[in-house]
Each structure stands twice: as structure tokens, then as C-alpha cells.
Amino acid sequence: MHDTVLPMIHLDNLTLGYDRHPAVHHLSAEIPAGALVAVVGPNGAGKSTLLKGLAGELRPIGGRIVLSGLPPSGLAYLPQRGEIDHSFPVSVFDVVAMGLWREIGAFGGLSRDQRGRVRAALAAVGMAGFESRPIGSLSGGQLQRARFARLMLQDAPLILLDEPFAAIDSRTVEDLVRLILAWHAEGRTILTVVHDFDQVRRHFPTALLLAREPVAFGPTAEVLTPERLARARRLSEAFDEHAHECQLEVLPALEIGAAAVGHAEAPAHDHGHGHPHPHPHPRPRRGHTHP
Amino acid sequence: MVTPILTRIPGPAADTPTREPRRAERCTPPLRPRLPHVTDFLISPFTEFAFMRRALAGCLALALGATPVGVFLLLRRMSLMGDAMSHAILPGAALGYLAFGLSLGAMTVGGIVAGLVVVFAAGLVTRASVLKEDASLAAFYLLSLAAGVMIVSLRGRNLDLLHVLFGSVLALDDASLLLIASIASVTLVCLAVLFRALVMECFDPAFLRGVSRWSPVAHYGFLMLVVINLVSGFHALGTLMAVGIMILPSAAARLWAKGLPVLLLLAVLFAFGSGAAGLLLSFHADVPAGPAIVLMCGVVYFVSLLAAPGGVLAGRLPVRRHLES
Numbered sequence: 001m002h003d004t005v006l007p008m009i010h011l012d013n014l015t016l017g018y019d020r021h022p023a024v025h026h027l028s029a030e031i032p033a034g035a036l037v038a039v040v041g042p043n044g045a046g047k048s049t050l051l052k053g054l055a056g057e058l059r060p061i062g063g064r065i066v067l068s069g070l071p072p073s074g075l076a077y078l079p080q081r082g083e084i085d086h087s088f089p090v091s092v093f094d095v096v097a098m099g100l101w102r103e104i105g106a107f108g109g110l111s112r113d114q115r116g117r118v119r120a121a122l123a124a125v126g127m128a129g130f131e132s133r134p135i136g137s138l139s140g141g142q143l144q145r146a147r148f149a150r151l152m153l154q155d156a157p158l159i160l161l162d163e164p165f166a167a168i169d170s171r172t173v174e175d176l177v178r179l180i181l182a183w184h185a186e187g188r189t190i191l192t193v194v195h196d197f198d199q200v201r202r203h204f205p206t207a208l209l210l211a212r213e214p215v216a217f218g219p220t221a222e223v224l225t226p227e228r229l230a231r232a233r234r235l236s237e238a239f240d241e242h243a244h245e246c247q248l249e250v251l252p253a254l255e256i257g258a259a260a261v262g263h264a265e266a267p268a269h270d271h272g273h274g275h276p277h278p279h280p281h282p283r284p285r286r287g288h289t290h291p
Numbered sequence: 292m293v294t295p296i297l298t299r300i301p302g303p304a305a306d307t308p309t310r311e312p313r314r315a316e317r318c319t320p321p322l323r324p325r326l327p328h329v330t331d332f333l334i335s336p337f338t339e340f341a342f343m344r345r346a347l348a349g350c351l352a353l354a355l356g357a358t359p360v361g362v363f364l365l366l367r368r369m370s371l372m373g374d375a376m377s378h379a380i381l382p383g384a385a386l387g388y389l390a391f392g393l394s395l396g397a398m399t400v401g402g403i404v405a406g407l408v409v410v411f412a413a414g415l416v417t418r419a420s421v422l423k424e425d426a427s428l429a430a431f432y433l434l435s436l437a438a439g440v441m442i443v444s445l446r447g448r449n450l451d452l453l454h455v456l457f458g459s460v461l462a463l464d465d466a467s468l469l470l471i472a473s474i475a476s477v478t479l480v481c482l483a484v485l486f487r488a489l490v491m492e493c494f495d496p497a498f499l500r501g502v503s504r505w506s507p508v509a510h511y512g513f514l515m516l517v518v519i520n521l522v523s524g525f526h527a528l529g530t531l532m533a534v535g536i537m538i539l540p541s542a543a544a545r546l547w548a549k550g551l552p553v554l555l556l557l558a559v560l561f562a563f564g565s566g567a568a569g570l571l572l573s574f575h576a577d578v579p580a581g582p583a584i585v586l587m588c589g590v591v592y593f594v595s596l597l598a599a600p601g602g603v604l605a606g607r608l609p610v611r612r613h614l615e616s
Contacts, residue, residue: 073503079497082497082498084498085493085495089551089554090490090550098498098502101491102502106485106488106505135494154502
């Protein structure tokens, strides 16, 4: 656990994109410390882009991101496709030990205790005994386990995982989900891009549904409804190469709203019908009540 | 004519190679024919001639400095980048030569400046634009080469740059040897400081960018090491062949080694061994030293290709018994 104040992610009318085309459009949300959020949505919905923006690899083209109470290098980010060079002659132990950079920096040696922690992290991901294997000899699933072990050693209060279960077998996914849940129990804030809705329903208390436009954010059961998913699909299909400049100043309200996350007393929302927005509004919600 | 320039570069008077003593010695019948002959062949060129000892010291310095840099070039898949860089420093060295004549300092400074301008411009473009490292580097080294050739032609002097192209390891004077040794020392210190960051920058640059600000330091620092080692190499082997002692021993060692420390050590040993063998070949067969050294590196490379576990035969020979797990 950390002594520092746990982070709260505050997204203020955030727009991220490439070449002026927004991939994340006017997203406003507050993610409380300790939340475990599944970021869901169709391909091209801006999920990876959102994580890139949070990790600081992409500068917002509108709005802002405030990460409050986050210590320096308190953010661990696992990109979807790392830039890892598999042919590099380096051992699994060395790769996992890279996660200790915050403690040892560019010059520090590994103490006996730190070596023990590296081995413990490898054991925790089910890779005990792989220490001296070259990284190039690992299978896809094993490499992902090793990346999780490295992430574990980074000991970050805020963890961003971009499709950590892509091309991974179900047993490995189970193990990795167990790790994520353990981190959640330790009070870390975690955002994970996930495609498998069953997984999201089973394990993730909160979900953020994106389709370039933010669609819904709140308790998973209320976000992953057939109507919302259908709407997300419709939205993400609309892409105009020669789109006009976005004139939108007022931020559109999310369907469920940030306040609903982890709070029982969510107010009855007026769903922001006051803005001039091109997308079709959903029909009045059916069967949706706040707890 | 090429040969006279290569073999008869004026060095300090004391070191001017003279072949007379060796020939005279050969004529006297040896008392014990076998062993002394081998010693005579392998050792006495170095014990008898100061210029050979200097050349050997130069090779040791190059093996210690340039070859580890070559290992990282290889691992970053930038082996050909060394060749491009050697073209980039050539105009700088030529300009130095043009302005100050055959001056060690002017040619060194010129080469380093030209090389640094090219790598930093290319590095900047790589980090800030969509162009990859190879594309941006190709653009800048070609510009540097073109600019250099144009400047040389504008001065209208028939430059004799063959010694820059082919080096002069057999005529290293004190100043050149000191320069090569200093550059090797600086390189070893810098590599020691940058080592962890450089390994991470090569292996997983995105991760290094995420956890620290060392990524640009490692990137530019490494490019700087490449430039100063190429300049160091061109004094001994010439710009065209300085890359040889960087890449060939590294590639050979990569075929044998699984871990980075072994790889670095093996590459240095290969480079120094090829250097010594190349000098002996040059001495006995009376051929230019630079190409002889690089060809010896090539021998090590081809032997490794055939014999090493990572070589061409390794996966094709019939396997006796496979392992249990």
C-alpha cells in the first residue's frame, strides 16, 4: 500500500486525436481513487488513445487531464503492442527487474531483497524458474506474464492496461485477471481495455463505454446494456474524412455520469439534451434504475 | 597509385618501417628450426618493430572502444548506419585537411563536428516526425556527403584523401595513438554510465520513456559514441573500414553468445584477435594493414557462421536426440 494520497483521474472535456480528427471526443469523467474500470467499446472507439493520453504519450487537442495526488512515476502503463525487441539478448530476470527502475535508477545495484522481489514477482505470475531464460524464447502468454511481473514491481498507484488479454489463452487470462483483482484489493486505481463483455461483467465493477463519443460511464451492469452497446456501434461507424470543425463548446453529459460510480445516491440525471450535437439521442431508457 | 600511399605514409622518422633487419635475420640458419620459426612469425614482428607495437596498441584501443559500440549498433539493427555515418564524417575530415593540411587535430575536429551535426539532426527528426531513424539518417548523411564533395571541388584542389579513406595503422604517431586511446577510454566510461539506460532504450524504448527521462540521453549519447569511435577508427583503418572492426566482430560474437556480457566480451576478443592477425598478415605478405585487419574480422565471421550455435549450419544438421522438455 502507499502512503501517498491515491490518485483521482479528472478528465475535463478531454479531446484526444490524430491529425485533428478526434479519437476521444469531449470526454468528461471523474474516476475515483481505487476504482477498477473496464474501458470498453468497438474497435476504433478511442480506448487505446485514452490510455495513451493518460500515460502522457499523446497531448490532448482539447480539454485536459488532471491526475491529482499522483507521485512522480506513479503511473504504470502497459501498451497493447510494446516496442519490445524479442531478439535482444536479455534474460527474463533482467526484464522483470527493469520494473525496479524507480528504486534503482540508472546506476543502483540490486540488493538481495530486491532480487528476492523480482523472483517473487515471477512466481506470482506463474513463471518461477524462468529467470535465466532469454526473453526471445518465451511464448506470447509467457511474455505477457513477464510484462505483468515487471508492472507489479513498478508498484504504481495508477495502472493502465491496454488490451492485456489480446491473443492470450483462457488460463493465462484467468491468472492475469486474478492479479488485477489483487491490485484492486490493494487500493490501486486500474483502467483496463477489455473486449470480452463476460469478463467485464464478472470482474469489473465499473465500465466506461466509448465510441469516439463517450457513451456511458458507471456501474458495469448499467453501462453494458444492449441499447448502449448498439448505440456505441452506430457511433463508431460514422467517420467523415472531411469532417467540419467541431463547434461544440458545452460538454455533453454522460448517460450515467461520473457521480454514479460507487455512489448509491446518484441523482436522477437530466441527460444533457441542451447541446447541439449531431448524434441521435437514445430513446428513453427502459428498466434502468439506480440502486 | 594506391599502394605507395598506403604503405609509405610518412610517420615519425624513428618509426619508419624498414624491412632490412627481418630479411637479414631470415638468412641466418635457425638452430632449432620449429619453435623459433613460429615465434619469429607471430611474436618477433611486434618485439622488434616499434611501429608494429604502436599498431597493436591502436588495435587494442579500437577493440575496447569501437567494438562494444558496434555491438549496440548491431542490436539496434543499425549496422549499416555505421557505414552511413562514416560517409557523413568524411566531408568534415576533408574540410579539416583542406584548411590545415595533414593535421590530426583539424581532421579529427572536422570529422566529429560533421558527424555530430548529422546524428543530432537525424535524431531530432526521428524523435519529432513520422520518419524512422534509417530514413532521417540517410537524408542527412547524403546531404553531408554532397556538401563535402561540393566544398572540396569549389576549392579546386586535387585532394589526396586516400589516407583518410584507407587509414594508416602502421604509421600511428604518438598524437594519433593518444587520440585513439583517449576516445576508447571516454567510450568505456560513457558506456558504463549509459549501460542500463542504453540496454533498455534498445530493448523496450517505450518502457524507458514511461519510467524515466533517460531515453533521449541514452539515444543521443550513443549516437555521439558512434561518431567519436568512427573518427577514432578512420585514423587507423580509414573511414571506409572503421565500421568493419565495429560490426564484423559483433556479428560473429552474436552468433555465439546468448547474454549481453558474454557478447560484449567475445566481440572485443574477436576484434583484438583479428587486429593482431591482420597486422601480421600485413607485415608478412606486405599488404595494406587496414584491409588485412577487416578481412581477418571476416575470417572470424565466416568461421562463426559455420561453427556457432546461431550460425547457418546449426538448425540444419541432424539432431542426435532431442531433450525431454
